[in-house]
Amino acid sequence: MRSFNPIFSGREKSIFPTMSALAREAGAINLGQGFPDEDGPKEILSVAADATIEGPNQYAPVEGIPELREAIARDNKRFYDLDIDPETQTLVVSGATEGLAAAFLGFLEPGDEAVLLAPFYECYAPQIEATGATIEFVSLEPPGWRLDAAALEKAISPKTKLIVINTPHNPLGKVMDRNELEIIADAARRHDLIVVCDEVYEHLIFDDRPHIPLMTLPDMFERTIRIGSAGKTFSLTGFRIGYVTGPERLITAVMKAHQHLAYTSPVPLQKAVAFGFGLGDDYYRRFVADMQAKRDLLSAGLQDAGFDVAPCEGTYFVTVDIRPVSAEDDAAFCCEITSEAKVAAVPLSAFYHPAIDNPPRYYARFCFCKRHEVLTEASKRLKGYLR
Numbered sequence: 001m002r003s004f005n006p007i008f009s010g011r012e013k014s015i016f017p018t019m020s021a022l023a024r025e026a027g028a029i030n031l032g033q034g035f036p037d038e039d040g041p042k043e044i045l046s047v048a049a050d051a052t053i054e055g056p057n058q059y060a061p062v063e064g065i066p067e068l069r070e071a072i073a074r075d076n077k078r079f080y081d082l083d084i085d086p087e088t089q090t091l092v093v094s095g096a097t098e099g100l101a102a103a104f105l106g107f108l109e110p111g112d113e114a115v116l117l118a119p120f121y122e123c124y125a126p127q128i129e130a131t132g133a134t135i136e137f138v139s140l141e142p143p144g145w146r147l148d149a150a151a152l153e154k155a156i157s158p159k160t161k162l163i164v165i166n167t168p169h170n171p172l173g174k175v176m177d178r179n180e181l182e183i184i185a186d187a188a189r190r191h192d193l194i195v196v197c198d199e200v201y202e203h204l205i206f207d208d209r210p211h212i213p214l215m216t217l218p219d220m221f222e223r224t225i226r227i228g229s230a231g232k233t234f235s236l237t238g239f240r241i242g243y244v245t246g247p248e249r250l251i252t253a254v255m256k257a258h259q260h261l262a263y264t265s266p267v268p269l270q271k272a273v274a275f276g277f278g279l280g281d282d283y284y285r286r287f288v289a290d291m292q293a294k295r296d297l298l299s300a301g302l303q304d305a306g307f308d309v310a311p312c313e314g315t316y317f318v319t320v321d322i323r324p325v326s327a328e329d330d331a332a333f334c335c336e337i338t339s340e341a342k343v344a345a346v347p348l349s350a351f352y353h354p355a356i357d358n359p360p361r362y363y364a365r366f367c368f369c370k371r372h373e374v375l376t377e378a379s380k381r382l383k384g385y386l387r
Contacts, residue, residue: 064092119351168314301379
């Protein structure tokens, strides 16, 4: 038999379906994979249903339907005072993951280097490596997980073409502050780099912290793309509608790759997301307040179960240090609590590349975008098992 592409076939199966399958087998509460257990606003669902019935259900323009691209531009103006041309500076993609793949394929070629901040969302590395580019890693060190300017500078070479950042950060729940963004911006300006900004949790930031898109910093718009997700903003992860904003030169490069990946996305779902962008400020206030309450509920429950709980500034996720309750490494511990305590989590070491020596193996990530009663029961199970 002929061999397959080792970039994908040589990797282990993704940690998310792996832990979800183990959770199903064990009958466990799944706090591993990051999806809400309740759908988002019914008004959005109604628009999608009506648009499906009314049609047409044919190909949309490769860039996305005009009304969604206009809504994306208005959203950028509304929240960040960014002036975006919907015709030339927006692109609708089939989920943020596809948008990332299109960006890497559009920007990178063999011989290029990209910089990743570790830990990182697992799709980044294989997507980059599939282009023929190589990766330099900059580790964010616990417990603060802050970016070090000297470490970033050391990772950059004449071959470096882009940096990838994720804020709010999955899995850490960390939000980059302006000082860290200035480190990225300074390096990008001096070395003429593109920055791919994964900002899918932009509307899930807690305790009145601001989200600062990197492209709002001086001289950064022309070298930055910003990737968002309707699935995260409206708790409709199954819609698989993402969007990219940035300068025309970069958006065109992403679009030319996107047209050979997904080509386009379902028109009724695009119409529904366009409607969703028009929801009032009260929707966003309720959304954040509800998720913040769930964060607090699960964090308190995990602390009561004996974990050292890290601060969570945004996203769906809270990270814990498992050493107060276990001497096992994080992967073994997560399998243990899934099978025995009937609560699934994800080991943080899964968010590191195999080439990184000695990543921390004593952190686990729990997802809190679940119903309050589910989080309460999960905490009860963990406390009962670990104590």
